Amino acid sequence: MSVTPSTEPLKFAYWVPNVSGGLVTSTIEQRTDWGYEYNKKLARTAEDNGFEYALSQVRYMASYGADHQHESTSFSLALLLATERLKVIAAVHPGLWQPAVLAKWVATADHLSGGRVAVNVVSGWLKDEFTALGEPWLEHDERYRRSEEFIRVLREIWTSDSAEFRGDFYRIHGYDLKPKPLAVPGRAHPEIFQGGNSTAARRNGGRVSDWYFSNGEDYEGFSEQVAEVNAHAAEVGRTPRFGLNGFMIARDSEKEARETLREIIAKANTPAVEGFRAAVQQAGNSTGDKRGMWADSSFADLVQYNDGFRTQLIGTPEQIADRAIEYKRRGANLLLLGYLHFQEEVEYFGRHVLPIIREKEAALGGRELVTAAR
Numbered sequence: 001m002s003v004t005p006s007t008e009p010l011k012f013a014y015w016v017p018n019v020s021g022g023l024v025t026s027t028i029e030q031r032t033d034w035g036y037e038y039n040k041k042l043a044r045t046a047e048d049n050g051f052e053y054a055l056s057q058v059r060y061m062a063s064y065g066a067d068h069q070h071e072s073t074s075f076s077l078a079l080l081l082a083t084e085r086l087k088v089i090a091a092v093h094p095g096l097w098q099p100a101v102l103a104k105w106v107a108t109a110d111h112l113s114g115g116r117v118a119v120n121v122v123s124g125w126l127k128d129e130f131t132a133l134g135e136p137w138l139e140h141d142e143r144y145r146r147s148e149e150f151i152r153v154l155r156e157i158w159t160s161d162s163a164e165f166r167g168d169f170y171r172i173h174g175y176d177l178k179p180k181p182l183a184v185p186g187r188a189h190p191e192i193f194q195g196g197n198s199t200a201a202r203r204n205g206g207r208v209s210d211w212y213f214s215n216g217e218d219y220e221g222f223s224e225q226v227a228e229v230n231a232h233a234a235e236v237g238r239t240p241r242f243g244l245n246g247f248m249i250a251r252d253s254e255k256e257a258r259e260t261l262r263e264i265i266a267k268a269n270t271p272a273v274e275g276f277r278a279a280v281q282q283a284g285n286s287t288g289d290k291r292g293m294w295a296d297s298s299f300a301d302l303v304q305y306n307d308g309f310r311t312q313l314i315g316t317p318e319q320i321a322d323r324a325i326e327y328k329r330r331g332a333n334l335l336l337l338g339y340l341h342f343q344e345e346v347e348y349f350g351r352h353v354l355p356i357i358r359e360k361e362a363a364l365g366g367r368e369l370v371t372a373a374r
């Protein structure tokens, strides 16, 4: 299936560092802080440097050496209230939230923020956190069946005055949420993102989500997902958008950027990375076809816990802009970015990388983008 790249400008999101230890499991210096004061300043910097979205992370207990973490929904709301234009995507686990309670939380957060809240539905890979909280740990594809119902319930409650749902996991009876989320041009309701790359995740991405997030991937791996998710979407008449994770190392010279990557991996916290590798076997690798996030990740890939090096947004601003445009051609609507030193590098991105991406987008124009995709 050929892809028609979006004629809209590429969008950018950054990972909210609400988890200690930064975005790489390495002892290399990371001038990033997981606390609120740092994050508040970062959010303001990001919205002034081309970022339309921020994505918070959810984790109820330590993994990959990240001992501390702020809760995603409350932290997201705090960032929304500290900013003016940034949309903040709060990560949530079906299985730990009752969907109507979350729908209600989102409606309030939406009113408080002027229609800027979104959710990222994450189906869960960390068995220990469900066990510690006394909640059942469902088999992989059952987790995704539950997530599909969860998303359907959210949409039903946000759009119906008498929400009804009869599922295997959730039941809703004539519920009228008041107030509903705000009416915002360009969206039917607060946007629903989905993390996960397994066969089941791709199906949910196409059938029910507004946005499908890919973990870090090379060109072919990303294109393969876009094609499969779009095929599921076509069956039900939906048109999801695509976000792609990438760890960005933009430096004045390619040599400097490559040396930074080398140092990150050389200083990997090996026991923490190995512990993470063991835990993520509960993701796509636990399924019959063994497809999904981390299913074929190398040790070096896992040092950035969302496979962010694979996207190769590493080099000079010019080199990175070329890759960003190629991903756009292949169907990306948004790049989700992580950094070593968030505050400084978000500013560097806005000053040096973004203008080149915009120039290249303008030079291409809609016609050439479509031709290039054939």
Ligand SMILES: Cc1cc2nc3c(=O)[nH]c(=O)nc-3n(C[C@H](O)[C@H](O)[C@H](O)COP(=O)(O)O)c2cc1C
Residues within 6 Å of the ligand: 056, 057, 058, 059, 091, 120, 121, 122, 123, 124, 125, 126, 194, 195, 196, 197, 198, 199, 200, 201, 213, 214, 215, 245, 282, 283, 284, 285, 291, 292, 293, 294, 306, 336
């Ligand atoms: C962009 C992105 C963000 C994610 N954020 C979280 C998160 O904050 N917390 C979490 O437990 N899992 C998170 N996940 C993991 C997924 O929910 C899921 O457990 C994982 O992708 C494995 O799915 P798979 O087996 O379908 O590949 C995220 C995944 C992606 C792609």
